Amino acid sequence: MQMSNFTSDSSNEEPGVLRVYLLGLLDFDAALALQEHFVDEVASREDGSGILLLCEHPPTITIGRNGSRADVVPGQQELKQREIPVRWVSRGGGTVMHSPGQLAVYPILPLNRLNLGLASFVERLHGSVHDLAAELKMPVEPSGGTAAGIHGRCGQFATVGVAVRDWVSCHGLFVNVSPAKEFLRLVRPAGEPGYASIQQQRQRAASMHSIRERMIRSVATRMGYSRHYLFTSHPLLKRTVRKVYVPA
Numbered sequence: 144m145q146m147s148n149f150t151s152d153s154s155n156e157e158p159g160v161l162r163v164y165l166l167g168l169l170d171f172d173a174a175l176a177l178q179e180h181f182v183d184e185v186a187s188r189e190d191g192s193g194i195l196l197l198c199e200h201p202p203t204i205t206i207g208r209n210g211s212r213a214d215v216v217p218g219q220q221e222l223k224q225r226e227i228p229v230r231w232v233s234r235g236g237g238t239v240m241h242s243p244g245q246l247a248v249y250p251i252l253p254l255n256r257l258n259l260g261l262a263s264f265v266e267r268l269h270g271s272v273h274d275l276a277a278e279l280k281m282p283v284e285p286s287g288g289t290a291a292g293i294h295g296r297c298g299q300f301a302t303v304g305v306a307v308r309d310w311v312s313c314h315g316l317f318v319n320v321s322p323a324k325e326f327l328r329l330v331r332p333a334g335e336p337g338y339a340s341i342q343q344q345r346q347r348a349a350s351m352h353s354i355r356e357r358m359i360r361s362v363a364t365r366m367g368y369s370r371h372y373l374f375t376s377h378p379l380l381k382r383t384v385r386k387v388y389v390p391a
Contacts, residue, residue: 159191161371166198178313181251186309193252200241204229207304210237214332234314236291236304240330244322248315255310268316271361272301298339321349
């Protein structure tokens, strides 16, 4: 693993590598704009190189193709008072509550050049979470590889919701590491037992740094990348300017 400063010149990059961006706390809209930029970049390439974005978001609710406004517990007035925006997004999966303490993992990969179909790609994302759980010795229910949610004994702690454009993946995977319980209760998808976190399931503190490192390693391996390079910034990046309130 190599840590690098960002360079905008990817033309000399060796083929088949994964560029990993560790972006800290980032507004959802800024992350979405950066993903769209990278989708265009990856689609224009001819090799199998890909990009992995990892970040946390300020409190934000996103509703995917299988979600509904009925999944959101607070009314519009309460959401406005708490400064929690709601975004409808063109990804699979349902409604997701994002907040500090949740790790967002966005793989932007050329699926056709990696010889991956959509189902196989989603299965590998599920597998990366199961790898993480196994390393943490945390029991996980079988998910079948295609369901949006991944559950442990306390409830759903990870969600998969992806989209594909020009055979390049975007959106991705959300892992509840240690978000405030208050945020977990703001979304209640129909038929689901509720959301939980790794910290709840293990009943002790969970390190975001450690979980992030494990997820990078697992996703890279599952997607067939033997080399990856780390970056901590991008010139298009706009970090959050919102006040973030995390309950005690």
